[in-house]
Amino acid sequence: MREPTSSLQGEIRAFVLEKIVGGEWAPGARVPSETELVARFGTSRMTVHHALKALTAEGYLRRVKGLGTFVAPPRAHVLHARLTDVADEITERGGRHRTEVLDHDVRCASSTEAALFQLPPGERLLHARLLHFENDTPLQIEDRLIDPARVPGVEDLDPAAESYFAFLMGKVPYPAGRAVVRAVMPPMETRFLLRMGPEEPALEVERVTRAPDGAVLTVARLTYPGTRYVLSGEIAPPIGRGPDPVGDDE
Amino acid sequence: MREPTSSLQGEIRAFVLEKIVGGEWAPGARVPSETELVARFGTSRMTVHHALKALTAEGYLRRVKGLGTFVAPPRAHVLHARLTDVADEITERGGRHRTEVLDHDVRCASSTEAALFQLPPGERLLHARLLHFENDTPLQIEDRLIDPARVPGVEDLDPAAESYFAFLMGKVPYPAGRAVVRAVMPPMETRFLLRMGPEEPALEVERVTRAPDGAVLTVARLTYPGTRYVLSGEIAPPIGRGPDPVGDDE
DNA sequence: GAATCCAGCTTGTATAGGCAAGTTTCAGGC
DNA sequence: GCCTGAAACTTGCCTATACAAGCTGGATTC
Structure with a gap:
């Protein structure tokens, strides 16, 4: 799966996804909050937000309002x-x-x-x-x-x-x-x-x-x-x- | 698939999705442009944009920069x-x-x-x-x-x-x-x-x-x-x- | 000690504006 | 007729701000 880093969203996405599939962030682990990623990448919160939301829709993340963002626990594979x-x-x-x-x-x-x-x-x-x-x-x-x-x-x-x-x-x-x-x-x-x-x-x-x-x-x-x-x-x-x-x- | 219409994005999403799965908009047909949907729903363009982008990620739409948004042609079903x-x-x-x-x-x-x-x-x-x-x-x-x-x-x-x-x-x-x-x-x-x-x-x-x-x-x-x-x-x-x-x- | 409340964090959503980049169309000049 | 270029449209992306809603933890109060 090639990852376009041409956009800021793509950069943030690639950064987070690499930590997840690389095993550095284990399932259930806490992902940096939006404001932390804002500080790290120097973008606006919306940019970070949409990158994380896309990864959530794809099943990699799990976000809880008021709590934070976590690596989704993969319980099954799908054919x-x-x-x-x-x-x-x-x-x-x-x-x-x-x-x-x-x-x-x-x-x-x-x-x-x-x-x-x-x-x-x-x-x-x-x-x-x-x-x-x-x-x-x-x-x-x-x-x-x-x-x-x-x-x-x-x-x-x-x-x-x-x-x-x-x-x-x-x-x-x-x-x-x-x-x-x-x-x-x-x-x-x-x-x-x-x-x-x-x-x-x-x-x-x-x-x-x-x-x-x-x-x-x-x-x-x-x-x-x-x-x-x-x-x-x-x-x-x-x-x-x-x-x-x-x-x-x- | 229940559709939350609690949010404006959800309303726009439900509107478009209903036209697609209901067969009113055939595969390949042109979907109203973002500005047209903005006029219809009275929201900002970003709201429309994100609703359409989510439907694109799910495979229902196909968007071409400079051209418009179209109903994606379903070529196969997936088990x-x-x-x-x-x-x-x-x-x-x-x-x-x-x-x-x-x-x-x-x-x-x-x-x-x-x-x-x-x-x-x-x-x-x-x-x-x-x-x-x-x-x-x-x-x-x-x-x-x-x-x-x-x-x-x-x-x-x-x-x-x-x-x-x-x-x-x-x-x-x-x-x-x-x-x-x-x-x-x-x-x-x-x-x-x-x-x-x-x-x-x-x-x-x-x-x-x-x-x-x-x-x-x-x-x-x-x-x-x-x-x-x-x-x-x-x-x-x-x-x-x-x-x-x-x-x-x- | 126990219950309560509030400040401070988190994400969810919407707004308004801007610029970039791609396509189409049509007028203008050759 | 043919080519060129600009205008008008489209989506893609980013910024800055704002408010709502939910969770946590600690200070306050009883």
């Missing part, structure tokens, strides 16, 4: 793994992507499906099952349910032409949600479709996508052959999001 | 999965944790290991293989290599008493690194140790942890029984980190 469109992923590494539609219908929600979507049972749900190929080798089975009432126009979409991922991204650019990653032994049909070996496990990513208001838009189960796909990402300390990053414990 | 200490994870959900040491020795690095650590071959490496139990049921095999030259005191650690994760966290609180998650069919010995079923796959997390200066500190391979463990996390748009969050493409 940041990109969940991209499988079509993008394939074309990005120079492959050829093709979609085969296995199932595509509108059904009435079963009781479990209705509970998942927090809808009354019997509500209409769009269901699609797609097989994604990379250079004519199957790479992913996408099993997806969508609430068509919340995603207008999705019923007219041709999944072979435009992916649901891209379509939903266009409709709801900033969704929330959860995902679960597991290792499974898939059923015979899946093994056959993905041309998997007799002992080969599958990596399964199941994700629930919600609109900003909390309503479930879509539930997707993505199945990959274990020998042909891995999930990878960067590791970093947790990042604060929004103006109220603390207030969880203690 | 934020916490990688915690198994011991913490188990005790947090009320379980009893116990560690069994399978292997614990100092060896000379093989050529592949040396390449992994970017060290000359034959350098001393600490190797440990641990079996973690939750209520006497095996949950994880931890296979770990550590560079003792970079982690002083690690050779005196008793892995059954304190986890390497916690020890390393104390030594290098803010590490960097990468992790890979895959589904595998583990060898016989692993299946036996983890008491896995005959057809049960395993979830494997392999992570490389580096010091802030880039040197590899430790490589860990964590193996879980597929039916007893899943990796889960929140999904959110990518977050900018540091003062230079863009500058990658276009």
Whole structure:
């Protein structure tokens, strides 16, 4: 992470960050107060304040009104793994992507499906099952349910032409949600479709996508052959999001 | 995500964020300039400026000097999965944790290991293989290599008493690194140790942890029984980190 | 001794002004 | 038409000041 020291804020930021990641200031330790840093760097308090506030938002510091600034205790690391469109992923590494539609219908929600979507049972749900190929080798089975009432126009979409991922991204650019990653032994049909070996496990990513208001838009189960796909990402300390990053414990 | 409108910055932030996540302002669209928002909210420019800057750091906006402020194009979603200490994870959900040491020795690095650590071959490496139990049921095999030259005191650690994760966290609180998650069919010995079923796959997390200066500190391979463990996390748009969050493409 | 209050520290927030630096646009001169 | 340059706009950054709100510790008072 390169640190621009071109600005005064950047200088203060680099100074504090270096002490933290270098271990000189241990987690929980007191950081010099704003006025002390003002004296050290000869800047105005606002400049110091904004440098420290930025580091707080990034999870390195913890500030308590009336008390002072402290090095945040890192209790966990976070894996940041990109969940991209499988079509993008394939074309990005120079492959050829093709979609085969296995199932595509509108059904009435079963009781479990209705509970998942927090809808009354019997509500209409769009269901699609797609097989994604990379250079004519199957790479992913996408099993997806969508609430068509919340995603207008999705019923007219041709999944072979435009992916649901891209379509939903266009409709709801900033969704929330959860995902679960597991290792499974898939059923015979899946093994056959993905041309998997007799002992080969599958990596399964199941994700629930919600609109900003909390309503479930879509539930997707993505199945990959274990020998042909891995999930990878960067590791970093947790990042604060929004103006109220603390207030969880203690 | 609750939004405090108690402050003027919070009001402006909520106003802009609501337009973005609500889809009213599409990705790439122009956001009112600072002076326009000043006129609308009747605040000083700095107040508007800091509200917009915070949203930029969180990845919602993109600002170009001389041009204006725009809604950031969300190109991918990111899975934020916490990688915690198994011991913490188990005790947090009320379980009893116990560690069994399978292997614990100092060896000379093989050529592949040396390449992994970017060290000359034959350098001393600490190797440990641990079996973690939750209520006497095996949950994880931890296979770990550590560079003792970079982690002083690690050779005196008793892995059954304190986890390497916690020890390393104390030594290098803010590490960097990468992790890979895959589904595998583990060898016989692993299946036996983890008491896995005959057809049960395993979830494997392999992570490389580096010091802030880039040197590899430790490589860990964590193996879980597929039916007893899943990796889960929140999904959110990518977050900018540091003062230079863009500058990658276009 | 115990409770109270206040001074002195801390951070949070907002204001008003200024200058720098980048982009666009359009008028003017060639 | 083409190039040039200035004006007008944008964001980036810094300063100086002010007040609010929260915590701590010590002096005061009971």
